[in-house]
Amino acid sequence: MDASTGPGVALTMNLSADGLYAAQINGKDLVVYNDLTSTNRDAQVCRLKENGVKFIKFNPRCVSVQGTHDGQTRFLLTANDSRITAWQLNPLQVLGEIENLEPGTLGVDFGKSGQEILVFHAWNTKLTIHSLETGQSSVIKSPKSASHLGFGYRPVTGHLAILLKHDMSDLLTIHEPRSHELLGRVTLSTVDAQGLKWSPDGNWIAVWDAASAGTRVLILTADGQIYRTYHGSPDDDDLFDLGVRHIEWAPSEGAEEASRFLAVGKVNGSIDLLGTRTFSLSTTLSHIFAADTQTCLFWRERFTSAMGDGDYTETSSSSAANMSPESPSSARGVSIMTFSSDGGHLATVDSTRSNVVWIWAINQTPQLTSVLVHEQPVRQLLWHPATPQLLINTVTTSLPSIRWWSPNTRPVIARVPTHKSESGKYDVKWLAESEPDSAFWFGSTEEYVVGYLSAEDGSSVKFEVITSVTSQGYGKHEGCVTSS
Template sequence: MDASIGGGAPLSLLISDDGVFAAHIAAKDLIVYSDTTSDHKEVQTARLKENNVKSLKFCPTRPSNNNQSKRHVLSANDSRISVWQLEPLQLVAEIENVEPNALNIEFGGDENEVLVFHAWNTKLAIHSIEDGRSSVIKTPKSAHPLGFGFRPQTREFAILLKPETSDILTIHQPTSYELLNRTVLPTIDAQGLKWSPDGKWIAVWDVASSGTKVLIFTADGQLFRTYDGPSGVDDAFDLGVKHIEWGPAAGSNSVSEFLAVGKVNGNIDLLRTRTFSSSTTLSHAFPSDQIAPTVWRERSTSPLGDAEYAETTSSSALNMSPELAGPPRGVAIMAFSPDGTILATVDTMRSNAVWIWALDGSPRLATILVHEQPVRQLLWHPSTPQLLINAITNALPTVRWWSPQSHPVISRVPTQKNESGKYELKWLSVPNEDSAFWFGSSDEYVVGYLSADEQSVQFEVLNSVTNQGYGSHTSSLNR
């Protein structure tokens, strides 16, 4: 997660991917918040050399980096990148004379590497803040995170290149970035790559206009399989791939069992990774030939905008109004539960509906949750089957929660109203706070959990962070 702006305006609040830290820039101060759920919450401040910071990013949490003292955050402007240790907050490295108009700046394989994608995608520079060395990879196809990725655990680096007319996939050694393999791709315009969470496979998908084409590579860059759609389907009706999503590395063998291929026509081809052939096609059309699943529909309970889920007839799902304006048709969101047994999806034709599929045994539609406004996020809890649903909310800040064992609920969140109705959610990955999460917008985030009694469900606030800060203890560093 990152915060980026231009023109020297205040950067919005930024939450680390595990929810442990929050940060923002105020004038020439970097302000970092930690211990956000405890009474010993802390605010640290460091002085920046410039006041035109345009990017602020936390280093992602990785299994090999669970020592909080090693966590880093970077700040960047058009000429300088500063890397800060979080606990205690202190400057550990600077990268100077950065070319202006960089397309993307972020951490690399660990907290000691910084990636800089130069303007016009001329090159990718990888800087080591441990030894000061730099590596260069020329002509990256895209600075977007879908254009490159690190192998889980061992950190080999895969990237799509576009030196001339052909797409190229290269695999590089961790740390040294020496070339391991180079493959010219049989694609028209590769749209992205994704490592499987178990680190065994790389999937690359082609532009939708070429029809269904997903290339499966081994971890060392050898082409293993090309998936071009389910057998027996007329290619004339193949509208191609929108995006893909790997199932988690779950089970006793920690293997990614599924690859979900989201199509432009709204279908999802569910591939078993044993063969990478289509085992099932999931359709965002009400399955008239199956037993109707439970359908929950959001309904207003007060003039102020409070709402709840009410069970409704299956026919109401058929009457959901599709979006009249928005992105082209296709599967917008696919999210696997942490154990890989449930898949939650959203289709752009009915972006207000969340379809939840049970994958244990024969895949089937388990339930549909219908909302008044389009869905922005689906977030599974990192370890338990709890799903947060974030829909645009013009009336009141509210959060929606679903679990296979419980009645779905909608709860108001006591935070500042955002006039756009657009909020962000993030689970908090902290021991003893298993069901706590962040909710907020650019001006204020609150962290808390849902508490239920016989009458209602309440959001219990543990803490809040605003651009004005919080906390009783502040340590200050001058640079």
């Protein structure tokens, strides 16, 4: 759903980060849907100059713009192989265009402010940053990757950190907001840096190396100075160190507080939790079915009817292990790590058993609290933006359904009344600031529905539909507004 890889893959629909807007291309029309949970919902339509749009993306936040009804608006990008168009919403109109794109553009994205467009050129020769405010452009040569892991913006201040490749060495540079003036530059001791992530408080940058280099995570200060390099636990055997797959910071506990942990997901399937005071090992989480189940509940997905209805039944550790065949995927290691918004829980998936969700409580001493075993591989894990509710989206080859977990509550499965996808692949996204506050999207390329889960009789749940969007528009077409 998040088209962050640039022109190249056709999309039917894209959602804003908060789920409150949706956009799709219908022939030569750009259609944007607003107020998705409101009875006054509407759609705006604008005619495109040409066919062949392959990319749609919303900027992640509202931007102050004069001339809109409340002084705030969203921007939207569309792109084909030769042109990028920036759109202003409310009302929907063209804000600016970038024409004559070089062939083979690798990526297009918004910058931190929402009024900058990042264009990664073919072969990663350069990154051009176009300002929608001033019309000026800045160039950064030799970005290492067009992936969102190759660069990042410091929280609050918006300083840009980016990985570069120069003379076979990895470099990290820090740039001023808006002007992109170079503030700092450091040569990294990495073999092949895989990505970087700012800490939520903006005080640290973590860079991890290729798995072939073994465990190597560099911690740098906000101005790009090396503070520490983590090489794994002193007890680890270097001969069996398979390296790092990816990392994740725990959320900050307050507006000015630091994250408690940096999670390092390893190729061997374990997770090292580093305390952020010294960036030394606090504990290691292991994806192994232990016999001790005193603090952990094991749940197994089961289907209760030929129509695809299902629920979770409590099971034992040994039984759960037997129901979890190894994945045929050649990928190894921790494939998903995601913290709840309050930082109290961590949900993970190990690619060796890609159908199993592990949920860890980490408020005090980290411990495994729930294991959920499914029939099919897990596609997405999404925590609610404000409360510890987890949506579990698996590759569902039967009828479309969603799984839900929350602490101290029995997990549930609910069918979703939408078109069945032959691939079994659906996408989900929570809505922010919605009523009810637990509403979310669920859908595929054929149709998206917005709804929430409600209890039917105390033991089962139902997905209540608020609205739906198909290639023909809303399920109900009230209030459609067309602008040319």
